[in-house]
Amino acid sequence: MTFPEFFAENWTDVLDHTVAHAVLVLQSLGLAVLIGVPVSVLTYRTGAPRAAVLGVAGLLLTIPSYALFGLLITPLGLGSAPSVVALTLYALLPVVRNTIVGLRELDPAVIESAHAMGMGRMRVLVTIELPLAWPVLLTGLRVATQLLLGIAAIAAAVNGPGLGNLILDGLATAGTPFAVYLTIEGVAGIVLLAVLFDALYAIVNRFTTPGRLGA
Amino acid sequence: MPDVTRGTPEGGAADRTMIRLDALTKRYPGQSEAAVDALTLDIPAGHIVTFVGPSGCGKTTTMKLINRLIEPTSGRVHLDGRDVTEVPAPQLRRRIGYTIQQGGLFPHRTVADNIATVPRLLGWDRRRVGERVDELLHLVGLDPKTYRRRYPKQLSGGQQQRVGVARALGGDPQVMLMDEPFGAIDPLNREALQNEFLRIQAAVRKTIVFVTHDMDEAIKMGDRIAIFGDNGRVLQYDTPERILADPAEGFVTEFIGSGASVRRLSLTRLESVVLPDWPTVEETSDGETLRAAARGSDRDYLLVLGDGRRPVGWLPVTGEDRRPGERLPLLSPLGPRDSLFDALDHMLTVNASAAAVVDGDGRYRGVVEMDTLRELINTRAAGAPSSSDHLQEA
Amino acid sequence: MPTRLLLRYALTPLCLGLVLLVLALYVSSQPRDLIEERSLNSEYLISRTVKHLELTGVVTAFILAVAIPLGVLLTRRWARHVSGPVLALASIGQAIPSLGLIVLLTVAFVSLGVNQIAVIAFVLYGILPVLRNTIAGLRQVDRSVVESALGMGMTPRAVLWRIELPLAVPVMLAGVRTALVITVGTVALGTFIGAGGLGDVISNGISSSRNLVLVTGSVLVAVLALLIDWLAGIAEDFLRPRGL
Known part of the structure; x- marks a missing residue:
């Protein structure tokens, strides 16, 4: 059986796993943004808390993925839950770091003039600071996405969803011709997702970056 | 040419040619104009010759052709009567002092190690190198005790430039090439460094090629000035006095500017x-x-x-x-x-x-x-x- | 200042030691069945740790031996047209997940031993940070410094060894540190193809549903990674040339 024949038979499987992989990554990214951005906003002005947040996020990224997945099985059991939590934790550093950098890089004169015109603290944050910090935050999301797409393959080892299952199926059938096919499908799916997401970010960046700020 | 001997002792080897550029040409592939075009120039021993001209005129290229940092397309460079291609480029360069605008000091080496670069390449023994370093630090007005062990980052811009000059003098070369050595220094300190350098030159009497884009600096530093136009062509090569009194038509007059007669005042010391x-x-x-x-x-x-x-x-x-x-x-x-x-x-x-x-x-x-x-x-x-x-x- | 420095260097191993102590106390306080006993004895854990460190060391050595010369070659003037495509290719390669790479090599080259496959896969995976930082480190060396070195009569080889490489060291070390951390982590995946290491303990815990084993393995891998990151951080501080 050649690879095209094999693919013709199991392409629905591949598609399912690919979608599951993408959903897993997007869920985790969303959670990372929901946690990371408020934490960044609260800490970016003050030295010690900012250093602590960045330190913890950096520490999380240093912990090897298999170990972090393993640690989360004890409280969360096998399956999706430890996968989503682990990926969320990994995405925190790029998200938090870039949000903080983006907010800190803003021209203080702009913020000051906004306050001077009578805008409140919250209003300045939502209408001025975050939109101006958006391109840097977007870069952080892009980095986080590429990172998570790769790590998400390990979710399969804790019975999580995603393309890692095809890779582990390939390993399980090692010695048969299907082994290589399955593994290639899993790997190619992830690389393809990486390329797709990168293109998506390029487009989003182009259309959401205000005026001259575009990178 | 009575004025040529300005700043040199009476008689001596004042008119011996140290560097001879002979129909020197450099063309870069893909560029229609030559960077340096059939340039012939004699540089007398023991003098400072300033190369001056607008940016892109080929003055720096010409200088780098002398120590073969750039190899010519055609033409020859003679150093003290011998073709520079007779010895391998690194050996040649050890006999030619070299300093550039950004200083180019090695940031990971101490002041003493920087200055010792060429003496060590020449294989001097440790004691001779140490003595040379102290001697040169004294010469450029830096106390060896204080500065020997410092790193370039711990020096001011002017001090870095002094170390750069000391380093260029390291191997006691007959010839020095200096590419805008004071260009990155603020005007006030630049003048002090220029004066100090002239004082040093009065003592060491090297043959110096000094590249600058600043006409005032060229006049101040140069025993002779070579004014470069486009494509590495020298429009006028003469003493500062004669260039100011009798500038070549067109470009040179324009480049010297209207202040030529005022500038000439800077040639006479009180x-x-x-x-x-x-x-x-x-x-x-x-x-x-x-x-x-x-x-x-x-x-x-x-x-x-x-x-x-x-x-x-x-x-x-x-x-x-x-x-x-x-x-x-x-x-x-x-x-x-x-x-x-x-x-x-x-x-x-x-x-x-x-x-x-x-x-x-x-x-x-x-x-x-x-x-x-x-x-x-x-x-x-x-x-x-x-x-x-x-x-x-x- | 010295106390602060001491704190900076001593804090991490103190915390990690504390974590290990708590883990040891907890594990010894729990009743253990035969399956747990098989993974949770010091002989087994030490052998897995040694194997893990061996693999990490060998992989890192290969990474350095390949990535640094390659980085140097790609920054030489005659190679400037090649370096862009090579880096682009390496970046795309980075999108391949580590698990995918190791499994792909295993199922595709059945004749190779698991250790060989593990080393090849992890070297390929960890090469990019060192390669990229070697190139970046050499490129950020001030051109005027290189030019004065040449202008004073240093040979190109001497300029590379005495000027360019020392000045690139801080950036290169950062890349090496990243590669080390990545390698410690990916070596844990060696267990999937039977290449051993501390990943075995985690796998044992998952396959036998013994949380005690699982937690022990996970904590050990995490502590090892943080420890190596800490050591690399100290090395960065001490190997950086003075004056920079």
């Missing part, structure tokens, strides 16, 4: 000028002596001398009866190394029509007047070739 008499009085003189001195002169000011004949102030003479008035303070007299241009600058700055000049020990030597300078500018602008008419050279 020490080489005979200054006219001026009425002086002692600080301790009583009123009668002052009045007598005021009446005995037709000047509007008397110069007041203090201890050791140091000028300390001006005494204005006012009214029909020539009565001495309130004494005005005199803060900084001009020294022997100052040029006539410095004198003009000084007078314009303090809004005076005359300035006191002292000798090396700070003693009164004479007074230079605005009127004299004005005449000098006018006669020179008219094209008079002689170096001085009203002020006689000593």
Whole structure:
């Protein structure tokens, strides 16, 4: 059986796993943004808390993925839950770091003039600071996405969803011709997702970056 | 060419050619114009020759062709009579001092290690290298004890540049190539470094190619100036005096600018000028002596001398009866190394029509007047070739 | 200042030691069945740790031996047209997940031993940070410094060894640190193809549903990674040339 024949038979499987992989990554990214951005906003002005947040996020990224997945099985059991939590934790550093950098890089004169015109603290944050910090935050999301797409393959080892299952199926059938096919499908799916997401970010960046700020 | 020997001892090997560029051409692939086009130039031993011109004129390229950082497309470079391609490029370069605008000091090496680079490449023993480093630090005015162990980052820009010069002198080369060595220094410190470098050169007498884009610097530093136009063509190659007095048509005149006659003032130092008499009085003189001195002169000011004949102030003479008035303070007299241009600058700055000049020990030597300078500018602008008419050279 | 420095260097191993102590106390306080006993004895854990460190060391050595010379070659003037495509290719390769790479090599080259496959896969995976930082480190060396070195008569080889590489060291070390951390982590995946290491303990815990084993393995891998990151951080501080 050649690879095209094999693919013709199991392409629905591949598609399912690919979608599951993408959903897993997007869920985790969303959670990372929901946690990371408020934490960044609260800490970016003050030295010690900012250093602590960045330190913890950096520490999380240093912990090897298999170990972090393993640690989360004890409280969360096998399956999706430890996968989503682990990926969320990994995405925190790029998200938090870039949000903080983006907010800190803003021209203080702009913020000051906004306050001077009578805008409140919250209003300045939502209408001025975050939109101006958006391109840097977007870069952080892009980095986080590429990172998570790769790590998400390990979710399969804790019975999580995603393309890692095809890779582990390939390993399980090692010695048969299907082994290589399955593994290639899993790997190619992830690389393809990486390329797709990168293109998506390029487009989003182009259309959401205000005026001259575009990178 | 009597002026060529400016800054060199009488006679000697003043006119021996140290560097000869022979129909030197550099073309870069894909560019229609040559960067340096059939350039022929003789650089005399023991002199500073400044290459000056707008950016992109090929002056730096020409300089790098001498130590083969760039290899020519055609033509030859002779160093002390021998073709530079006779020895491998690294060996050649060890005999040629090299300093560039950004300093190029090795940031991970101490000042001493930086200066020791070439001596070590030449295989000197440790003691000789150490002595050489201290000698050179002294020469550029940095205390070896303080600076030997420092890293470049711990030095000011001016100090880095001094170390750069010391490093270029490391192997005691006959020839030095300097590419805008003071270009990154602020104007005030640049002038101090220029003066210091001229002092060093008076002691070491190297053959120096000095690249700059600044005409004033070229005039100040150069025994000869080569003015580059486009494509590495030299439009005029002569002493500063002759270039200012008789610039080649077109580009050179334009490049020198309208201030040429003023700039020429910077070529004459006060020490080489005979200054006219001026009425002086002692600080301790009583009123009668002052009045007598005021009446005995037709000047509007008397110069007041203090201890050791140091000028300390001006005494204005006012009214029909020539009565001495309130004494005005005199803060900084001009020294022997100052040029006539410095004198003009000084007078314009303090809004005076005359300035006191002292000798090396700070003693009164004479007074230079605005009127004299004005005449000098006018006669020179008219094209008079002689170096001085009203002020006689000593 | 010295106390602060001491704190900076001593804090991490103190915390990690504390974590290990708590883990040891907890594990010894729990009743253990035979399956747990098989993974949770010091002999087994030490052998897995040694194997893990061996693999990490060998992989890192290969990474350095390949990535640094390659980085140097790609920054030489005659290679400037090649370096862009090579880096682009390496970046795309980075999108391949580590698990995918190791499994792909295993199923595709059945004749190779698991250790060989593990080393090849992890070297390929960890090469990019060192390669990229070697190139970046050499490129950020001030051109004027290189030019004066040449202008003073240093040979190109001497300029590379005495000027360019020392000045690139801080950036290169950062890349090496990243590669080390990545390698410690990916070596844990060696267990999937039977290449051993501390990943075995985690796998044992998952396959036998013994949380005690799982937690022990996970904590050990995490502590090892943080420890190596800490050591690399100290090395960065001490290997950086003075004066920079």
